Amino acid sequence: MPGGHPDYQNYASWRGPVYLAETTTIPSGTTITIDEYVTNYASIYLFVLPTGNGEVVTCTFYTDSSKVAALNFYQWNVSIFGALCAVIPVLGNFVEITVHNAGPNPDTPQIGIVPLNIAHAAITYPIPVNRIARDGLSIPLSSSQTFRLPYLGEGPASLFTRPHSAGGDLSWDVWETDQTGALVGRVCTSDNAANASVQQFQAHAAPLAVVVTNASATTARIGDFCLALPGR
Numbered sequence: 001m002p003g004g005h006p007d008y009q010n011y012a013s014w015r016g017p018v019y020l021a022e023t024t025t026i027p028s029g030t031t032i033t034i035d036e037y038v039t040n041y042a043s044i045y046l047f048v049l050p051t052g053n054g055e056v057v058t059c060t061f062y063t064d065s066s067k068v069a070a071l072n073f074y075q076w077n078v079s080i081f082g083a084l085c086a087v088i089p090v091l092g093n094f095v096e097i098t099v100h101n102a103g104p105n106p107d108t109p110q111i112g113i114v115p116l117n118i119a120h121a122a123i124t125y126p127i128p129v130n131r132i133a134r135d136g137l138s139i140p141l142s143s144s145q146t147f148r149l150p151y152l153g154e155g156p157a158s159l160f161t162r163p164h165s166a167g168g169d170l171s172w173d174v175w176e177t178d179q180t181g182a183l184v185g186r187v188c189t190s191d192n193a194a195n196a197s198v199q200q201f202q203a204h205a206a207p208l209a210v211v212v213t214n215a216s217a218t219t220a221r222i223g224d225f226c227l228a229l230p231g232r
Contacts, residue, residue, distance in 0.1 A: 019113040026101040026109065028053070034097045034113060035065065038090045042119040046097065047112035048076075049083040053103020054179025057084055061092035074123065074205075077179040078109075081148035082207040085127055089120045102179050123205075125153045127231035132210060135224045139170065139214035148181070148209045149229060157203040157229040159188050159210070162196035169216035170223045176206040183209065196224075203229050 019036050026032055038044060038061075048057050060073035071092040078084045101107045130151045139145060161172045171191035175183040187208075188201040208229065214221045 017115075019115065021112045021114075023108050023110050024099075025106055026055070026099065027106050028101055028104055031098050031100040036095055036113070036115075037065070037093060038095050038115055039093045041090055041115035041117055043090055043116045044088045044095065045112070045114040045116055046084065046086050046088060047110070048078050048099060049110040050078055050080045050179075051108050051110070052080065053101055053105055053107040054079040054181065055107065055109055056100040056102050056179055058098045058100075059088055060096045060098075061090065062094045062096065063092055065094050067094065067096060076152055076205055077177075077207065078152065079148075079177060079179050079181045079207045081177070081181055081209070082150060082152050084152050085125060086152070087116065087118070087120055087124045087126060089122065123154075125151065125231045127151045127153060130231060131226060131228035133224075133226035136164075136222055137212065137224065138220050138222050139212055140220050141214060142217050144211050144213040146209050146211050147227075148177075148207065149227060151231075152205055152207060153229045153231060154203050154205045155229070155232050157188075157201055157208075157227070159190055159199045159201070160196070160224075160226040161190040161199075162224040163194065164222040164224075166194035167216060167221060168194070169214050170221045171213045171215070172223075172225050173211045173213070174201070174227060175209050175211060176204070177209050179207075181207070181209075183211070
């Protein structure tokens with residue numbers, strides 16, 4: 001097998017040196033910055049996993065290290081409930097990646113940055129499994145429970161729900177959250193009174209949470225659900 005050409009492909013498939021792979025403490029309200037030349041690479045693998053607070057992660061491409069002429073930028077709210085795992089197409093010769101601790105306490109996120117020569121037309125999320133499911137979930141009367149996806153992602157998503165009784169008291173709502181985990185916008189809902197149903201929606205690059213609510217004031221209710229957002 002020719003060196004750097006797996007399976008006798010006509011193009012090399014390799015990664016460059018690891019730019020960053022460490023756990024870094026970021027004080028509250030402050031930002032760390034990673035600057036790198038990426039001229040010879042086609043994309044960047046970026047991984048961020050907060051451990052306490054949430055982070056705002058920004059990736060900006062420039063024509064050169066002067067950082068005068070920006071070409072484009074991407075930004076994610078990354079919470080402790082959902083890690084960022086993305087491959088980003090390189091749009092310029094120089095990249096600046098910032099991680100801002102938006103929480104009230106110091107945080108120690110895990111950060112990984114690796115340049116690649118694998119070309120992508122858009123951001124991809126190489127996530128093997130990105131779903132949350134519960135079977136036979138019992139929700140006490142007049143209460144709700146919240147469940148969160150383990151990774152960020154975007155693209156077609158689906159919500160499967162099935163109540164175990166026809167009382168019509170259970171509802172399932174999918175919310176986008178901010179970096180702190182607070183619910184900020186409902187993107188999908190299902191309140192089928194008696195039957196299983198599947199709702200499909202378009203997810204954006206934000207943390208997602210499912211809130212299961214029992215409106216009954218007299219008894220607990222039982223139901224099933226599965227929220228899935230495949231990697232792409």
